[in-house]
Amino acid sequence: MRAQVLTDVGRPLAAAELPPPRPGRQQVLVAVKACAVCRTDLHVVDGELADPKLPLVPGHEIIGTVVEKGEGVDRFAIGDRVGVPWLGWTCGVCQYCQTGRENLCDCARFTGYQIDGGYAELTVADQRYCFAIDPRYGDVEAAPLMCAGLIGYRTLRMAGDARLVGIYGFGAAAHIVAQVARYEGRQIFAFTRPGDVVAQDFAHSLDAEWAGGSDEPPPEPLDAALIFAPVGALVPAALAATKKGGTVVCGGIHMSDIPSFPYRILWEERVLRSVANLTRRDAEEFLALAPEAGIKTETVTYPLARANEALSDLRSGALQGAAVLVT
Numbered sequence: 001m002r003a004q005v006l007t008d009v010g011r012p013l014a015a016a017e018l019p020p021p022r023p024g025r026q027q028v029l030v031a032v033k034a035c036a037v038c039r040t041d042l043h044v045v046d047g048e049l050a051d052p053k054l055p056l057v058p059g060h061e062i063i064g065t066v067v068e069k070g071e072g073v074d075r076f077a078i079g080d081r082v083g084v085p086w087l088g089w090t091c092g093v094c095q096y097c098q099t100g101r102e103n104l105c106d107c108a109r110f111t112g113y114q115i116d117g118g119y120a121e122l123t124v125a126d127q128r129y130c131f132a133i134d135p136r137y138g139d140v141e142a143a144p145l146m147c148a149g150l151i152g153y154r155t156l157r158m159a160g161d162a163r164l165v166g167i168y169g170f171g172a173a174a175h176i177v178a179q180v181a182r183y184e185g186r187q188i189f190a191f192t193r194p195g196d197v198v199a200q201d202f203a204h205s206l207d208a209e210w211a212g213g214s215d216e217p218p219p220e221p222l223d224a225a226l227i228f229a230p231v232g233a234l235v236p237a238a239l240a241a242t243k244k245g246g247t248v249v250c251g252g253i254h255m256s257d258i259p260s261f262p263y264r265i266l267w268e269e270r271v272l273r274s275v276a277n278l279t280r281r282d283a284e285e286f287l288a289l290a291p292e293a294g295i296k297t298e299t300v301t302y303p304l305a306r307a308n309e310a311l312s313d314l315r316s317g318a319l320q321g322a323a324v325l326v327t
Contacts, residue, residue: 001017001018001019001020001120001121001122002015002016002017002120002121002304002305002327003015003016003017003018003057003119003120003121004016004057004058004119004120004304004305004307004308005018005055005056005057005119006044006045006052006054006055006056006057006058007054007055008054009044009045009046009047009052009054010045010046010047012308013045013058013119013307013308013311015305018057018120020122021116021122021123021124022068022070022124023068023069023070023073023124024070024071024124025070025071025072026070026071026072026073026126026127026128027070027073027124027125027126027127028066028068028069028070028073028076028082028124028125028127028130029066029067029068029069029070029122029123029124030062030064030065030066030067030082030084030122030123030124030125030130031064031065031067031121031122031327032062032063032064032118032120032121032122032123032327033063033064033065033139033326033327034062034063034064034139034140034142034143034324034325034326034327035059035061035062035063035117035118035119035143035324035325036061036143036144036146036147036148036172036299036322036323036324036325037059037061037302037307037310037311037314037322037323037324037325038060038061038086038147038148038172039171039172039230039252039314040060040086040112040113040147040252040253040254041058041059041060041112041311041314042311042314042315043230043253043254044056044058044112044113045058045311048254049113049253049254052113052114053113053114053115053116056112056113056116056117057112057116057117057118057119057120057123058112058113058117058118058119058307059111059112059117059118059119059120059123059325060084060085060086060088060110060111060112060113060117060118060146060147061083061085061118061143061144061145061146061147061148061322061324062083062084062085062111062117062118062123062125062143062146063081063082063083063084063133063139063140063142063143063146064081064082064084064118064123064139065079065080065081065082066078066079066080066081066082067122073127074127075127075128075130076127076130076132080132081132081133081135081139082125082130082131082132082133083130083131083132083133083142083143083145083146083283083287084111084117084118084123084125084129084130084146085111085129085131085146085147085150085278085283086110086111086112086113086146086147086150086151086277086278087102087103087108087110087111087129087277087278087279087280088108088109088110088111088114088115088125088126088129089108089109089115089126089129090102090105090107090108090109091105091106091107091108094106094107100279100281101279102279102280103276103277103278103279104276104277108277110277111123111125111129118325119304119307119325120304120327121304121327128280129280131280131283131284131287132287133287134287134290134291136291137290137291139326140299140301140324140326141296141297141299142297143297143299143322143324144172144176144297144299144321144322144324145176145286145287145290145295145297147173147278148171148172148173148176148297148322149173149176149177149286149290149295149297150278150282150283150286151173151251151275151278152173152174152176152177152180152226152228152251153176153177153180153282153285153286153289154251154275154278154279154282155173155177155226155228155249155251155275156177156180156181156226157282158247158249158273158275159223159224159226159247159249160224160247162186162222162223162224162246162247163185163186163187163223164186164187164189164220164221164222164223164224165181165186165187165188165189165222165223165224165225165226166188166189166190166191166218166222166224166225166226166238166241166242167188167189167190167191167203167225167226167228168191168214168225168226168227168228168229168231168234168237168238169191169192169214169227169228169229169230169231169234170190170191170192170199170200170202170203170211170228171228171229171319171321171322172319172321172322173228173251174190174203174226174228175202175203175206175297175298175321175322176295176297177226178190178203178206178207178208179206179293179294179295179296180289180290180293180295182206182207183293183294183295187209188203188206188207188208188209189208189209189210189211189218189219189222190203190204190208190210190211190212191211191212191213191214191216191218191234192211192212192213192214193213193214193317194213194214194215194216195213196213196317198320199211199320200212202298202320202321214229214231214234214237215237217240217241218241221241221242221243221246222238222241222242222243222246223242223243223246223247224242224246224247224248224249225238225239225241225242225246225247225248225249226249226251227248227249227250227251227252227255228251228252229252230252230254230255230256231255231256232255232256232257232258232259233256233258233259235248235250235255235258235261235272236258236259236261236265239261239265239266239270239272240265242270244268244269244270245268245269245270245271246270246271247270247271247272247273248270248271248272248273249273249274249275250272250273250274250275251275253276253277297321297322298320298321298322299321299322299323299324300313300319300320300321300322300323300324301323301324301325301326302323302324302325302326303325303326304325304326304327306325307325310323310325311323
């Protein structure tokens with residue numbers, strides 16, 4: 001099969017012809033139709049997430065078709081369309097798994113990090129961590145839902161019932177979660193790189209109440225702020241923009257160091273918290289909600305052979321919405 005392979009961190013992906021993987025117990029072999037390119041892929045490739053499996057096929061926003069079943073597979077049939085997300089396996093027996101927090105499992109393994117992912121024509125996945133995809137979505141449209149959508153959804157849920165919601169970093173996750181928030185009757189305030197008029201116009205097209213640079217205060221204090229850009233300096237800015245009792249949620253898996261900030265912007269019962277990974281319940285809830293809410297994804301497609309170009313465009317901020325590789 002054709003694949004794009006990370007042979008060492010900090011190096012471009014290499015095109016390769018690999019033997020087709022075979023599904024083991026509880027696993028399905030998936031013919032990949034589309035795989036979205038996530039900022040987490042950049043963190044893996046650039047070495048900001050330590051100790052990836054090497055060599056590695058990246059990619060964890062996978063849409064494909066089941067073409068072979070391993071022993072014990074009973075959730076899917078040959079020909080079923082499935083989505084494969086970042087969380088690829090958990091132990092099921094630790095205190096986190098037993099209390100509905102499998103996203104924190106100490107033994108968890110992740111697609112495109114410890115498990116070969118979707119930058120390939122075929123991939124193997126645990127059936128328990130695959131999800132049916134609504135037929136109202138095409139393969140390319142659905143791919144960003146599997147991480148940008150899921151992590152955005154979990155991040156918004158961590159903000160509780162906040163009505164005035166700021167979003168810092170208006171990329172793939174933000175453009176999906178903004179639609180969820182508006183569907184729920186919330187007001188959205190978008191913060192982009194200073195001077196990024198294109199991103200601000202994009203936010204306005206998704207009914208943002210206001211869009212401006214991350215160096216600007218919002219027109220009114222926020223109930224909550226969601227941070228998707230991996231920039232630690234946004235944390236004190238977001239805290240300063242929230243009301244008393246407000247919540248700032250860091251939605252990324254990696255962020256540059258947070259600078260020191262005065263206690264007064266955390267005081268008055270503001271909350272600062274992070275989101276780690278996702279749970280299967282998040283996927284089930286969000287994938288049911290997305291078509292009912294009319295969630296649409298903005299995508300730019302690249303053939304599999306141009307995976308490095310897609311990563312470079314994401315790194316430079318040249319994308320509006322999400323990059324998606326197609327086989």
